[in-house]
Amino acid sequence: MRKQILEAIREHVAAEYPKEACGLVIQSGRKQVYVPCSNIHEEPTEHFTISSEERRAAEKLGAILMVIHSHPNVPQLIPSERDRVQCDYWGIEWGIMSWPDGDFCTFSPRVDRELVGRSWVLGFADCWTLIMDYYRQEHGINLNNWSVDYEWWADGKENRYDDNWQSEGFVEVPAAEMREGDMIMMQIQAPVTNHAAIYLGNNIILHHNSGNLSTRVPYGEYWRNRTVRVVRRKELMDA
CATH class of the missing domain: 3.40.140.10 (Cytidine Deaminase, domain 2)
Structure with missing residues (x-):
């Protein structure tokens, strides 16, 4: 300096x-x-x-x-x-x-941060930034950043997941055909879809829920009941 x-x-x-x-x-x-x-x-x-x-x-x-x-x-x-x-x-x-x-x-910025154990910082380390990093690290796919540092979902006037998943190159697939690498979109205590997780296979998901550390957890009844749709990147359709 x-x-x-x-x-x-x-x-x-x-x-x-x-x-x-x-x-x-x-x-x-x-x-x-x-x-x-x-x-x-x-x-x-x-x-x-x-x-x-x-x-x-x-x-x-x-x-x-x-x-x-x-x-x-x-x-x-x-x-x-x-x-x-x-x-x-x-x-x-x-x-x-x-x-x-x-x-x-x-x-300096950290390269390829661990996907599990991240602290929650809305707009910078949240569910969408985890989704972005997963696809970049695991599949070499770059997604646009839709994270912001306020609770955009609270009043239902913004719908950042539902408005953008198709333009980000995802295609909806039947939940029964879910496989590793799919994104699970959810609605949790909000009037709009406001959360997403990555399916890792063997009934395990990777996600970063508000106020908590990013983690791998079973895709249990709580998450299933709040699932809106399951989507897959076009590049991974025939993977």
Whole structure:
């Protein structure tokens, strides 16, 4: 990290304290520049969110190299699991500065994270991101990211599973013909389809349920009664 970039981060972090400061390091021509951003999170002393508008504005200035934020009033500067999950999601290096101590650390995205044992972070580590990672890791299939960091299913006005599964290349198959690699779409305590799991065979599913660790569990009566449909990627129809 270049000295002038680190100093610009330090000044921003100090000015935003006790809130978490956030910003982006970009490559603008031959120079690296720190772009301070506004923290729009509802709890700015505990978390941070950079708006999509500020991200796009920064991208117009140059390639984003690093996401920066601060940890106010911490006894030791250690990236949280939420930090690491979001770093995985962004796909670029992250930097954190503690304040008022002024310590600084960086870390990189993890490649091919374990599918089981993930902490729940809505919008970054949830049922759809697990589905995405499963198909990428196991079948080399890339899906679009439909995860968002709010409970889109709560009022029934959004239907991210039902509206998008066909455009993502899935075809409905009879539940009786379900086989390994199929996606099981479910409706759990919501007015719309809001959950999905991967069938692993032998009556076992892989899923990431709200507030829990991702896990493998039997496809028992609870999950069967909440199943809306079973779908299969077109590439796997004749596999």
